[in-house]
Amino acid sequence: MPQFAANLSMLYAELDFLDRFEAAAKDGFKAVEYLFPYAYDSAELAARLSANGLSQVLFNAPPGDWEGGERGLACLPGREQDFRAGITRALTYAAALDCPRVHVMAGLIPLGMERAAVRPTYVSNLRWAAAEAARQGVDLLMEPINTRDMPRFFLNRQDHAHELIAEIGLSNVKVQFDLYHCQIVEGDVAMKIREYLPTGRVGHFQIAGVPERHEPDLGELNYRYLFDVIDEVAAQCQWQGWVGCEYRPRRGVVPGATSAGLDWFRAAS
Numbered sequence: 616m617p618q619f620a621a622n623l624s625m626l627y628a629e630l631d632f633l634d635r636f637e638a639a640a641k642d643g644f645k646a647v648e649y650l651f652p653y654a655y656d657s658a659e660l661a662a663r664l665s666a667n668g669l670s671q672v673l674f675n676a677p678p679g680d681w682e683g684g685e686r687g688l689a690c691l692p693g694r695e696q697d698f699r700a701g702i703t704r705a706l707t708y709a710a711a712l713d714c715p716r717v718h719v720m721a722g723l724i725p726l727g728m729e730r731a732a733v734r735p736t737y738v739s740n741l742r743w744a745a746a747e748a749a750r751q752g753v754d755l756l757m758e759p760i761n762t763r764d765m766p767r768f769f770l771n772r773q774d775h776a777h778e779l780i781a782e783i784g785l786s787n788v789k790v791q792f793d794l795y796h797c798q799i800v801e802g803d804v805a806m807k808i809r810e811y812l813p814t815g816r817v818g819h820f821q822i823a824g825v826p827e828r829h830e831p832d833l834g835e836l837n838y839r840y841l842f843d844v845i846d847e848v849a850a851q852c853q854w855q856g857w858v859g860c861e862y863r864p865r866r867g868v869v870p871g872a873t874s875a876g877l878d879w880f881r882a883a884s
Contacts, residue, residue, distance in 0.1 A: 677701035687720025789818030
């Protein structure tokens with residue numbers, strides 16, 4: 616089965632964030648991801664990882680004013696300096712946490728503008744950021760996100776992401792392939808895994824049940840089958856990445872909610 620990473624922004628939400636590392640390790644996870652590390656000192660995060668035998672496999676670059684509704688800066692004309700400062704900060708944390716990949720959120724298309732008008736800004740920003748990240752061996756990830764959860768997000772489809780990677784032309788820019796978002800926008804998930812994983816342009820997977828974004832054993836996707844597909848194709852192309860568990864436990868934010876919903880994980884491990 617694939618290697619699974621606990622998403623600590625969504626799992627174990629009944630606990631203080633720093634206590635979630637231990638909870639994930641006790642449940643058998645060997646790696647973690649989360650949205651943002653910046654509210655915490657990197658040394659404290661590194662200590663939690665080390666104490667619990669965990670690897671940090673992914674986090675997001677600063678998204679701009681998250682509370683104000685921003686969802687990334689990469690496609691926003693006029694915000695290039697803010698974008699560059701955010702990438703510099705992200706790479707500092709990546710070095711401290713020995714994290715090999717950073718997700719760069721594309722951002723929302725500004726009202727009154729079309730996707731084509733902001734595409735050059737996105738490409739230019741990713742080229743600059745990827746060159747900076749390459750200096751320390753970090754991959755930058757772009758994630759297509761569904762338009763139901765995040766209207767006006769610049770990037771929505773797998774084919775669009777791979778076209779952009781070809782245009783950017785740098786080997787450390789890869790796709791964060793979230794099967795939940797893919798199913799909602801375009802479907803045909805298994806065939807897209809078979810099409811794109813062998814290209815070398817997929818850096819990370821994420822999972823959640825569709826449509827409620829709960830455990831992957833709930834909803835319309837057959838994850839046991841999809842895990843087998845990932846295993847099969849990964850073996851053929853020698854892919855050794857991680858699958859992030861980015862879902863909301865169906866039992867909500869109550870003690871033990873995450874652990875109680877991990878039957879799927881125990882069966883797959």
